[in-house]
Amino acid sequence: MDTKVALITGSTSGIGLGIAEHLASMKCSIAFHGLGDPNAIRELVESIQNRFGVKCQFFDEDLNNPENAHTLVEQTVQTFGKIDILVNNAGIQHVAPLEIFPLGEWEKVLNINLTSPFVLMQAALIHMKRQNSGRIINIASVHGLIASAQKSAYVASKHGIIGLTKVAALETAQTPITCNAICPGWVFTPLVAKQIEDRAKASGKTFEEEKLALLLEKQPSGEFASVEQIASLVAYLCSDDAGQIRGAAITMDGGWTAQ
């Protein structure tokens, strides 16, 4: 990995940050990306750069505007000279019944979870095809395979990215470039903590009670998948051994979709 350059969207938090740390530990250069407090992010990126002795750069394009996705790839290539790995990880959630789901929230979820990854893949593939190598890994969800109530935009976006993953895999099938999706179940990150907080507000129960209830409703193992477990699967998909895994949607969901 020590000559590779990885762009990981949404790597200032949660799963994306775990993937960035894991790839940096394997000596990969990291294009960090996401939103948040610039000073805290600068400190975070510097600490990873110093800890692993790899080149890191932070970019803050807002992916609610898909045109920024193209700029993000071009900035990565300008800074590092190439792009070997694209991890489409940035994502948001909005929970509401279908008949009152706000159109603005639908558009935002689709922009960040599906349209920007599409533009990122378009831009990255031009460079990857030129260099005749590359890995694209889309962090989808179990909600790319099955649905849950009140998550219309999220479920539509995640089903969409799995379809897009398959198309990219077919269009690169006779090249060394691969494209796959990972479908996590519950992973304890800020995105999920917010859903638990909302449930606790609505039910009057404690955060810990709602955390357990959320897990037990869907995930038979009763345990969260960890950020490190997902990061290690990403690293495997980036390896030569994974060269014939193409267009797959790999679950890591504690048995959620086995039911």
Ligand code: NAD
């Ligand atoms: P998170 O909220 O911890 O991190 C989301 C990241 O996306 C952050 O870095 C944030 O800055 C970035 N982001 C959000 N809006 C953005 C925007 N407009 N422009 C640019 N960046 C933006 O979330 P997470 O739980 O780590 O989720 C990461 C991915 O994993 C998402 O695609 C999510 O759908 C998926 N996923 C998460 C879980 C889970 O249980 N946490 C389960 C399945 C799938």
